Amino acid sequence: MLTRKFLLAASSLCIAACAVGPSFEPPQAQLPEQWQGAADVQSVDAEWWKQFGDPTLDALIGRARAGNLDLKIAGLRVAQSRVQRAIATGERWPGVSANAGYQRRRESEFGVTTRMIDILAPAGAARDQIIEALAEPYDVYQAGFDAAWELDLWGRVRRAVESADANVAAGQEAFHDVELTLVAEVARTYLELRGVRDQLRIARDDVASGTDELELTGYRVKGGLVSNLDLSTQQAQVATVRSQIPPLEHQEAALQNALALLVGADPASLNAELASTPATNALPQVAPGGIPSELARRRPDIRRAEAQLHAATADIGVAVADLYPRLSITGSFSQQSLDASDFGDWGARQWVIGPSLTLPIFQGGRLRSVVELRELQQQEAAVNYQRTVLGAWHEIENALAAYAAEQRRHQELAQVVAASRDAYEIAHVRYEHGLVNYLVDLDAHRSLLQAERAFSESRTQIGVRLVALYKALGGGWSEGQ
Numbered sequence: 001m002l003t004r005k006f007l008l009a010a011s012s013l014c015i016a017a018c019a020v021g022p023s024f025e026p027p028q029a030q031l032p033e034q035w036q037g038a039a040d041v042q043s044v045d046a047e048w049w050k051q052f053g054d055p056t057l058d059a060l061i062g063r064a065r066a067g068n069l070d071l072k073i074a075g076l077r078v079a080q081s082r083v084q085r086a087i088a089t090g091e092r093w094p095g096v097s098a099n100a101g102y103q104r105r106r107e108s109e110f111g112v113t114t115r116m117i118d119i120l121a122p123a124g125a126a127r128d129q130i131i132e133a134l135a136e137p138y139d140v141y142q143a144g145f146d147a148a149w150e151l152d153l154w155g156r157v158r159r160a161v162e163s164a165d166a167n168v169a170a171g172q173e174a175f176h177d178v179e180l181t182l183v184a185e186v187a188r189t190y191l192e193l194r195g196v197r198d199q200l201r202i203a204r205d206d207v208a209s210g211t212d213e214l215e216l217t218g219y220r221v222k223g224g225l226v227s228n229l230d231l232s233t234q235q236a237q238v239a240t241v242r243s244q245i246p247p248l249e250h251q252e253a254a255l256q257n258a259l260a261l262l263v264g265a266d267p268a269s270l271n272a273e274l275a276s277t278p279a280t281n282a283l284p285q286v287a288p289g290g291i292p293s294e295l296a297r298r299r300p301d302i303r304r305a306e307a308q309l310h311a312a313t314a315d316i317g318v319a320v321a322d323l324y325p326r327l328s329i330t331g332s333f334s335q336q337s338l339d340a341s342d343f344g345d346w347g348a349r350q351w352v353i354g355p356s357l358t359l360p361i362f363q364g365g366r367l368r369s370v371v372e373l374r375e376l377q378q379q380e381a382a383v384n385y386q387r388t389v390l391g392a393w394h395e396i397e398n399a400l401a402a403y404a405a406e407q408r409r410h411q412e413l414a415q416v417v418a419a420s421r422d423a424y425e426i427a428h429v430r431y432e433h434g435l436v437n438y439l440v441d442l443d444a445h446r447s448l449l450q451a452e453r454a455f456s457e458s459r460t461q462i463g464v465r466l467v468a469l470y471k472a473l474g475g476g477w478s479e480g481q
Contacts, residue, residue, distance in 0.1 A: 020154045020324065021317025022378075024162075024310045027385055048470045049187050051284035052463070056274070057190050060263060064186045067264030071182055074175040081171035085164035091157045094149035099142075099334070106137040141343045144334020144350075151328065156321030159314045166311035173304035180300055184471035186262050188464050193255040193274070195460025200248045202452050203241055210238035217438075230438040237442060241449070283462055298474035305381070305388040312378040319371040325359040392472070399472040403465040410462055413455040420444070420451040 049057055065071065107113050109131050117130050152158055214234045221231050256274055257267045331353035337343045360367060427444035430436045 021159060021320040022313055024166075024313040026306060027309065027382070046475060048284075048475045049183065049467075052187075053284075054190075056276075057187060060190060060259060061183055061186050063263040063265075064182055065179065068182050068262060069264055071175070071178055074171075074178040078168070078171040078175050081164070081168045085161070085168050088157070088160045088164040091150070091160065092152070094147050094329075096145055096147045098145045100144075101142050103140045103142075104137060105140055107134050109135045138338055139340070140336065140338060141340055142334055142336045143343075144332060146330070146332040148328055148330045150326060153327055154321040154324045156318055156326075159317030159321065163311045163314035163318065166307045166314060170304050170307035170311060173300045173307060176300035177304060180471060180474065182262065184467050186259065187467045189255055189258050189262065191460055191463040191467065193252065193259065195456065195463075196248055196252045196255060198456045198460070199453060200245065200252065202449070202456060203244050203248060206241045206449055207238060207245070210234065210241055214238055225434075233438060233442060237445075283459070284466065299392055300474065302385075302388050302392055305385040309378070309381040309385050312374070312381040316371065316374040316378055319367070319374040322367050322370065323360065325357055328356050328358070330354065330356055396469075396472045399465065399469040403462070403469050406458060406462050406465045410455070410458045413451065413458050417448075417451045417455045420448040424448040 049061055113134055114131060117127055117134075150157070214231075217231050217234045221228055253268075256271055259274070260267055260270045263270070331351070333349070333351040335343055335348045336350055337345070337348040342348055424441075424444040424447070427436065427441045431438060431441035
């Protein structure tokens with residue numbers, strides 16, 4: 001009856017008690033002033049890469065999500081955090097264990113039992129007979145179960161589960177962060193591959209055009225229309241353009257292997273699949289038009305930093321709870337007999353039940369130091385959250401500026417290419433009619449090649465900058481994944 005009253009009182013105390021340690025309040029990320037009022041901006045497309053309209057890119061990203069090894073590691077870490085959460089949750093419930101055993105025993109004739117006999121039966125024949133009887137070997141059969149349950153008076157277990165939940169959330173956001181980075185890296189590498197192939201196309205076209213021009217110049221030298229200087233200059237020009245092809249081919253192979261690594265495939269295994277990839281970049285017509293007001297809830301790195309801060313806050317509660325007494329209810333029930341035939345008899349039962357209290361009195365300052373450590377770790381997590389948010393601001397601002405600047409550069413380069421092409425056509429016609437020397441024609445041709453290469457490189461960079469902008473805005477993953 002006393003035990004039942006004690007359990008009821010302890011349960012009431014456990015329900016009424018408040019968990020110790022600070023509670024977690026989600027931090028409010030302060031967005032820049034120029035981003036305020038952007039609540040009407042549509043959210044970032046989770047599958048923004050489909051705006052490029054390239055089935056090969058879509059397939060590569062799908063394969064990367066399924067086969068990338070870094071993403072698999074991140075997924076396994078999420079699974080580990082969930083198991084850790086299950087371990088922490090298990091402390092909420094009583095622990096029950098069963099035991100069974102058989103022993104063949106013999107007591108010592110000169111041990112502790114002999115001292116008791118000397119006290120109860122002084123020296124004599126009866127003493128020796130008792131010792132001999134007790135020293136006879138005997139059997140012991142025993143089976144039962146033990147149970148223990150800690151009453152979570154100070155919320156230690158609850159705060160531990162809270163910390164485990166936050167760690168699960170942090171692991172999930174880390175997975176999303178890896179996924180976002182992976183998607184962006186696949187898109188960037190693929191766009192660079194197409195850019196290199198466009199550069200190769202320009203170089204090979206130039207070699208073919210220069211070779212034809214070289215052959216024509218040879219005929220003109222034989223006819224006495226031009227000097228050998230023109231022929232040598234043209235030969236040098238063709239060789240210069242041809243020398244640019246091997247480095248581009250090496251870069252092409254390296255980018256193909258990089259894509260194979262990202263999708264978890266063997267080197268050169270994607271070469272055949274990528275052979276039909278178009279050389280030109282089909283840039284999206286739609287780009288992010290503003291900054292989402294829910295940036296702090298969109299980027300996985302910010303969400304992960306917030307979850308880590310939550311876990312650090314809950315860990316303080318666990319450490320503070322260790323400063324207070326622990327109250328547990330323990331009990332055991334078993335059957336014990338010296339004869340197997342009596343083992344099932346109700347009289348062979350034995351049991352014990354009752355509360356136990358553990359109070360830390362002196363630990364050499366260890367428990368207080370743990371609390372201080374957890375508080376410092378929480379401060380570190382808070383600073384890390386602030387740094388992550390600040391880094392996001394800078395990343396987005398830089399991505400926006402870079403994308404806008406590259407668009408303006410691309411527009412200017414388009415005019416440069418058009419003007420250079422007109423200048424080359426005029427110079428070439430005048431050279432063929434003997435109005436200018438070959439150096440004028442050559443300089444005009446070089447200017448056109450340089451403008452075309454810069455225009456192609458700018459086209460690639462627009463795609464790369466757009467990928468970086470989508471990544472900065474947290475596009476590339478969805479809640480349902």
